Amino acid sequence: MKSWLICIDDTDDIATKGTGEIAEEIANLLAQAHLKTKANSDRCWVTRHQLFVHPDIPYTSHNSAMCFRIETHLSVETIKQICVTHLLSESAAAADPGLAILDMTSMYDINALIAFGQSAKVAVKTKQQAYELAAELGIDLTEHGGTGQGVIGALAGLGLRLSGQDGRVKGQLDLGNYAAGVAAELSVADILSMSSLQAVLSDNGDILAIDERVLLSGKVKAVYRQHMFALLVSQHESGWVNASKQTLKAY
Known part of the structure; x- marks a missing residue:
């Protein structure tokens, strides 16, 4: 093939x-x-x-x-x-x-x-x-x-x-019981296991460890970065959140 x-x-x-x-x-x-x-x-x-x-x-x-x-x-x-x-x-x-x-x-x-x-x-x-x-x-x-x-x-x-x-990536990620509009906290391991994603990346390109936790809210979208399909996240206060619509505009 x-x-x-x-x-x-x-x-x-x-x-x-x-x-x-x-x-x-x-x-x-x-x-x-x-x-x-x-x-x-x-x-x-x-x-x-x-x-x-x-x-x-x-x-x-x-x-x-x-x-x-x-x-x-x-x-x-x-x-x-x-x-x-x-x-x-x-x-x-x-x-x-x-x-x-x-x-x-x-x-x-x-x-x-x-x-x-x-x-x-x-x-x-x-x-x-x-x-x-x-x-x-x-x-x-x-x-x-x-x-x-x-x-x-x-x-x-x-x-x-x-x-x-x-x-x-076109469309919204399907992450099990997470529903857009209802905030939920998942570990990186959970996010990877419930999707076909290859990594969770910070907006400066760092790969998050599998025990890190991410607070998801709104529409959750993936990006293509470092030759991987990944969830892009940003630091917020003491934790991580999925990237905002404004951040994703660059993609």
Whole structure:
């Protein structure tokens, strides 16, 4: 089997299905095709990558790309067909969808791809720049409606995911009996055992010991940092709390 990294951008419009939801649906469709079944219970982590917000860049609300990784025996042709069919079916009429597919076993310049992604967080990039880099690195980059501006974010999202230091996981963590809005204190060991997370990290990057305790409140979200899916926490008085909405904005 091969490992693939897939990213989409600019598929939605106000009051339509979000790009993150479409990415999850594509990931599930690919998993179903791989397993030849109509049901798939495995969690595929879709990460949201924030890009540059600027008047010269059209976006719906936040200008973010959505990326996921999948391991499959499916050919690139089949993978692309499934992705494109769903994009054409589910993208908003006013959207400018872009799709990037990377064979992670190929010989590509990871540093160049990461640099493009990081640059797209702070500067306006062009479709020409995206297509030139994709051609140079052997990445399948295509547009599927509108202006096709989404190819920029799709390529950038690949680089940001590969950096291992960027991305907020779509959705809210399911941590057993914890319910959003009702504060609860859990140990790091409990948090890891009740989720698929790999670590609990402080906002300065330290890995918390398994006996540390975290006070959870509000929506609990994971991030992708240090090449791990992790719960991000902040120091509050004498203990730890899950990162605030403001802190997570950087992801």
